[in-house]
Structures are given as C-alpha cells and as structure tokens.
Amino acid sequence: MDRSLTVLWMTDLHLLSDACDGPDEADGVRHGVLNMWRGPRRLAAFVERVNAERPHLALCTGDIIDSQTLWRRHVLAHHRELAAYAERLPHPWPYEDYDARRHLAHFMEGWRALDTGVRRELTVGNHDVMALPRDELARLLEADDRPWQAGSPFNRSVVLEDGRAKARFVLVDSSLGADPLHWCYTGTLLPETLAWIEAELAAATEPVVFLAMHHGPHRAFARDPHGGDGMTTQFEPAGARALAAIADTAAARRPDQRLAVLFGHQHGNRVLTRFDDLGPALPGYLCPCLIDYRIGKGCRITVEADGHYTIEEVVLDEAESAARR
Ligand SMILES: [Fe+2]
Numbered sequence: 001m002d003r004s005l006t007v008l009w010m011t012d013l014h015l016l017s018d019a020c021d022g023p024d025e026a027d028g029v030r031h032g033v034l035n036m037w038r039g040p041r042r043l044a045a046f047v048e049r050v051n052a053e054r055p056h057l058a059l060c061t062g063d064i065i066d067s068q069t070l071w072r073r074h075v076l077a078h079h080r081e082l083a084a085y086a087e088r089l090p091h092p093w094p095y096e097d098y099d100a101r102r103h104l105a106h107f108m109e110g111w112r113a114l115d116t117g118v119r120r121e122l123t124v125g126n127h128d129v130m131a132l133p134r135d136e137l138a139r140l141l142e143a144d145d146r147p148w149q150a151g152s153p154f155n156r157s158v159v160l161e162d163g164r165a166k167a168r169f170v171l172v173d174s175s176l177g178a179d180p181l182h183w184c185y186t187g188t189l190l191p192e193t194l195a196w197i198e199a200e201l202a203a204a205t206e207p208v209v210f211l212a213m214h215h216g217p218h219r220a221f222a223r224d225p226h227g228g229d230g231m232t233t234q235f236e237p238a239g240a241r242a243l244a245a246i247a248d249t250a251a252a253r254r255p256d257q258r259l260a261v262l263f264g265h266q267h268g269n270r271v272l273t274r275f276d277d278l279g280p281a282l283p284g285y286l287c288p289c290l291i292d293y294r295i296g297k298g299c300r301i302t303v304e305a306d307g308h309y310t311i312e313e314v315v316l317d318e319a320e321s322a323a324r325r
C-alpha cells in the first residue's frame with residue numbers, strides 16, 4: 001500500500017520559560033533576530049500543529065533552551081582572556097536566576113503534550129550542551145532510553161515506516177568536540193561521529209536518509225542578516241568535507257537512495273532554504289528559526305513510497321505587528 005510519511009520539524013526555540021513572562025515590548029528580551037518573549041507561545045503553537053496533523057514524527061534539531069547568560073557569566077568569571085569578547089556579545093538576558101532545568105521542564109510540558117501516537121525525536125544544540133552535561137540533558141529530555149552512540153545520547157538512528165513508505169532519520173550531536181569557550185558556536189563532527197554516520201548509511205536500506213543535526217555543514221546564511229554579506233560557514237571545515245565524502249561514497253553505492261542534511265542554528269533565515277555547496281549527494285535544508293523575531297515557522301517533510309520527498313515551511317505563529325518590523 002502506498003502511503004506517505006509526514007514529519008513536523010522545528011528548530012531553535014531558545015526557550016527561557018517563565019523568565020520571558022511580561023509585556024511584548026519589554027527591553028532585553030530581544031536578541032538579534034530572536035524574540036525571546038515568544039518562546040512559550042511558539043512551543044504551544046508547534047504542539048498544537050502536531051496534535052492537529054498527527055504526523056509520523058515530531059522532530060527538534062536543538063537549541064531547545066537558551067544559555068547565553070550562563071556561558072557569559074562563566075567566561076567573565078574564569079577566562080579573563082575572553083572577557084573582552086564576552087563583553088561585546090549582545091546584551092545578556094536580565095535574569096540572574098537562570099536555571100536551565102526550569103526551562104527544560106517547561107519544554108517537556110509541551111513535548112509531553114504531543115499526541116501519544118506521534119513519535120518524537122530530538123537532538124541538542126550548542127545552547128543546550130552549554131547549559132548542562134549530556135547525561136543530565138538526556139534524562140531531563142527523556143532521551144535516555146537508548147545507549148550512547150559515538151559519544152552522545154543524542155546520536156540516534158530511527159526508521160519511520162508506513163505501508164511502503166520508509167525513511168531513516170539519523171540524529172547527530174554536532175556539538176561534540178566544539179569549543180565551549182566559544183559557546184560551541186561552530187559545529188564539529190568527531191572521527192567517531194563520522195564513523196558512526198558512515199556505518200548507519202552503509203546499513204540503511206531505506207530509500208531516503210536524513211541527517212538531522214543542529215549545526216549545518218553547508219555554507220548558509222549568517223546568524224544576523226544585518227551583520228555582513230549574509231553567508232557564512234559555522235562548521236568545522238574538515239568535518240564538513242569528510243561528511244561530503246561519506247555522502248559521495250554512499251551515493252556511488254546506492255544511487256537510488258536520497259540523502260540530505262536537516263539543520264538549524266543559523267538564525268538569519270526566515271524561509272526554508274536548500275543549499276547544494278557540498279555536492280549533489282548531500283543537499284542541506286535550513287529550517288527557519290522557531291523563535292524568529294518576526295514570524296515563527298517550522299517545516300513539514302513528506303516522504304513518498306518511492307523515496308521522493310518534499311520539505312515545505314509551515315507558519316506556526318504570525319502575530320507580530322507590522323509596526324515592529
Ligand atoms: Fe540557535
């Protein structure tokens with residue numbers, strides 16, 4: 001029976017939970033293109049959409065919570081050589097009682113409210129791993145039901161299947177090996193992570209495989225669209241090249257199998273965008289940031305039985321007034 005698979009995908013919620021309660025106009029809750037105040041509302045909008053559509057998978061690619069205040073405080077206290085760098089960062093959130101566990105608990109209220117018939121999977125972003133150790137993150141995010149793979153509980157490989165439609169989602173922790181003094185801002189793929197991905201691809205029999213990771217290996221939009229030419233790489237180059245080589249090998253072995261990267265992290269995007277700079281075997285898709293200042297979007301992925309897939313953006317929250325744009 002020909003059926004199709006559907007996935008609702010969101011990224012970069014940067015939830016600050018109750019710290020964001022207050023008037024929309026409050027100073028200090030906006031950081032670049034992020035509207036921190038909207039976090040709880042955007043999470044609720046995602047949950048509402050998932051429960052209305054009941055897709056096969058609800059997917060999150062990290063930066064679930066925000067942690068810049070925590071990181072900045074740590075650097076200022078312990079790394080004087082980086083203090084000037086930290087001082088130049090955008091205005092920190094005015095919340096001295098930062099508690100990552102509280103924000104994660106708020107996220108889990110929404111995540112648990114997803115229809116029980118909908119599978120849910122997540123991996124973490126730089127803000128998440130800067131806030132808490134991975135074992136605690138996994139426990140609090142209820143992602144500790146499987147053994148660690150390639151150094152992280154957030155390296156996970158799952159197969160969706162409905163009728164003849166099948167797809168594999170390889171969720172990758174792209175912050176392993178990243179520099180914590182620089183906020184794990186640049187994505188990395190350790191040799192063991194690359195080996196694990198390679199093994200997953202070699203074993204995958206599904207017609208389409210998505211690598212879902214927080215940082216994207218492609219050259220994509222800058223974090224702040226007002227800050228430069230709009231394009232940059234926020235990934236360690238050798239890891240990106242190695243991943244592209246693995247994709248080329250996989251494509252030569254299985255030319256009928258489609259492979260793509262799903263990523264977030266770069267907030268300068270307000271629309272779903274495809275990147276092809278790593279070659280035809282490894283297109284990359286950057287999901288709009290859910291906590292974007294102007295509009296909250298996610299993506300819907302549809303996979304047909306023959307492996308063809310479509311990815312389209314989905315508006316989840318569009319309430320900001322034109323006056324604030
Ligand atoms: Fe982010």
Ligand SMILES: [Fe+2]
Binds near residue numbers: 127264
């Ligand atoms: Fe990020």
